[in-house]
Amino acid sequence: MFTKILPFALASIIPAACAYPTITEIENPPSVDVSVNEEEAVPIEVVKKTWKCPGCNDNEKYVLAQLQEKTRITDRNALATILGNIKSESNFHPNICEGGARVAYDKCYSGGYGLIQWTSIGRYNNLGKFAAKYGYDPSTLEGQTAFMINESVFQRYLPEFEGAGRTVSQYMVSAYYWLGWGIKGYREHYAYDYTKKMVLA
Numbered sequence: 001m002f003t004k005i006l007p008f009a010l011a012s013i014i015p016a017a018c019a020y021p022t023i024t025e026i027e028n029p030p031s032v033d034v035s036v037n038e039e040e041a042v043p044i045e046v047v048k049k050t051w052k053c054p055g056c057n058d059n060e061k062y063v064l065a066q067l068q069e070k071t072r073i074t075d076r077n078a079l080a081t082i083l084g085n086i087k088s089e090s091n092f093h094p095n096i097c098e099g100g101a102r103v104a105y106d107k108c109y110s111g112g113y114g115l116i117q118w119t120s121i122g123r124y125n126n127l128g129k130f131a132a133k134y135g136y137d138p139s140t141l142e143g144q145t146a147f148m149i150n151e152s153v154f155q156r157y158l159p160e161f162e163g164a165g166r167t168v169s170q171y172m173v174s175a176y177y178w179l180g181w182g183i184k185g186y187r188e189h190y191a192y193d194y195t196k197k198m199v200l201a
Contacts (some may be wrong), residue, residue: 014107038116039201051079055197063115063145070149071158076198077191078161081171084191089117096139105138115144116179126151145188154178168192 052067053061060083065071067082089112090096098102098111098119105113105128110121118127127147128138136143148154160174168191181187 016100049200051076051198052201053083053194053198056194057092059094059141060087062141063092066145067147072162073158075161075164075166076195076200077166077168078163078171080194080198081168081175081191083194084168084189085175085181085187086115087190088185088187089179089181090115092141094144095139114138115141115148121153122151168195 033191051064051074053064063086064079064083073082086092087108092115093102094114095102095104097108097113098117101108111117113124114127118124119168127144130136130147130150131138131143134146136146138144138147157174157178161171168188172191173189175187
């Protein structure tokens with residue numbers, strides 16, 4: 001008799017919530033209200049992580065931020081390669097004339113000038129024209145960074161930097177065609193240093 005009563009007793013203590021839905025409930029589930037009260041809804045902010053360089057100076061940080069804001073470069077090695085080349089060319093001093101003189105744009109009479117040492121007369125003049133057109137001072141970091149990113153030569157090789165998965169040495173090839181340096185110097189060493197200082201945050 002005990003064995004006959006046991007199933008009934010167990011059934012009586014199982015909560016109704018544990019019962020399986022009926023076939024009708026499965027085929028016709030109850031509707032769910034998913035509407036949103038736009039006046040009371042709290043917007044969800046999506047935080048996009050970017051590469052930062054806590055140990056860099058203000059000029060380096062500015063250029064790094066602008067490269068990520070104005071292009072689709074997301075690869076650390078690509079960004080580090082660009083920074084390493086700028087460091088080699090000017091040490092991030094925008095008002096520097098080849099040889100070390102710190103002068104305004106119109107006072108550099110020979111050699112390269114600025115962040116990436118624009119040397120040819122065409123590229124040098126285009127910096128001035130770009131600055132005049134868009135309201136920049138061609139001697140400043142802001143004006144030169146904007147021109148550097150928008151310059152046709154950089155734009156030509158930008159897709160190479162916007163790719164991912166390459167080493168610094170491989171990106172350095174694109175940097176050579178972008179800048180056309182005569183002496184490689186320590187630029188690749190500088191680039192590797194930046195890869196160690198950059199953090200995604």
